[in-house]
Amino acid sequence: MSTAETHPLAQAFVQFAVQSGVLRFGEFKTKAGRLSPYFFNAGLFDDGEKLGRLAEFYASRLLQRDVADGMPFDMLFGPAYKGITLASAVAVALARRGRNVPFAYNRKEAKDHGEGGNLVGAPVRGRVLIVDDVISAGTSVRESITLIRATGATPCGVVIALDRQERATEGGQDAAHSAVQFVTRELGLPVVAIATLADLLDLLQAGGSSGPLAAHAAPVQAYRKRYGV
Numbered sequence: 001m002s003t004a005e006t007h008p009l010a011q012a013f014v015q016f017a018v019q020s021g022v023l024r025f026g027e028f029k030t031k032a033g034r035l036s037p038y039f040f041n042a043g044l045f046d047d048g049e050k051l052g053r054l055a056e057f058y059a060s061r062l063l064q065r066d067v068a069d070g071m072p073f074d075m076l077f078g079p080a081y082k083g084i085t086l087a088s089a090v091a092v093a094l095a096r097r098g099r100n101v102p103f104a105y106n107r108k109e110a111k112d113h114g115e116g117g118n119l120v121g122a123p124v125r126g127r128v129l130i131v132d133d134v135i136s137a138g139t140s141v142r143e144s145i146t147l148i149r150a151t152g153a154t155p156c157g158v159v160i161a162l163d164r165q166e167r168a169t170e171g172g173q174d175a176a177h178s179a180v181q182f183v184t185r186e187l188g189l190p191v192v193a194i195a196t197l198a199d200l201l202d203l204l205q206a207g208g209s210s211g212p213l214a215a216h217a218a219p220v221q222a223y224r225k226r227y228g229v
Contacts (some may be wrong), residue, residue, distance in 0.1 A: 042133035074126030
């Protein structure tokens with residue numbers, strides 16, 4: 001996907017994530033046991049205003065020409081749990097832009113009463129776009145693909161908020177590739193992100209050594225050099 005077209009949107013999103021306290025700096029231990037100088041927690045988009053703005057960023061990314069022409073979709077699917085809120089909010093944001101699409105999501109455990117099953121929302125059919133926050137090991141994507149294909153529908157891609165552009169260490173993946181690259185290469189699905197680690201570095205380095213976030217640039221750059229792809 002083109003980065004030149006998405007750069008302004010990506011920079012605006014990174015700024016929003018920092019201002020919202022969703023993207024933080026310090027020393028954080030990742031699930032892979034690495035010490036990261038930054039941490040992105042989409043669960044902190046935790047009020048109506050922040051969630052609404054987040055959904056608008058997703059919608060803007062999906063409506064850009066490189067995605068709209070290269071990854072057409074008929075509906076959205078949100079993997080439990082974070083994906084449930086994301087898919088719902090993005091469907092609302094798209095409808096406000098004149099692109100009204102159905103959405104569905106899964107339960108972690110199948111319901112044995114009422115409507116039953118482990119899928120909720122619109123019937124899963126056609127080309128289905130998976131909506132999530134990040135891809136760490138590709139586990140939720142693999143599970144989503146299985147659920148979608150079981151209905152006879154076709155998973156057509158994944159959209160995420162942030163691509164960490166970091167070598168994978170989980171799920172038996174090739175350590176030379178990121179989790180996003182694994183999903184594209186091994187699972188056969190294109191992945192688009194609102195922003196990447198490169199976009200974050202651009203923001204940190206903006207304004208040179210006197211920029212308000214400049215102190216975080218060197219640690220993030222060193223982390224990318226060590227673990228990046």
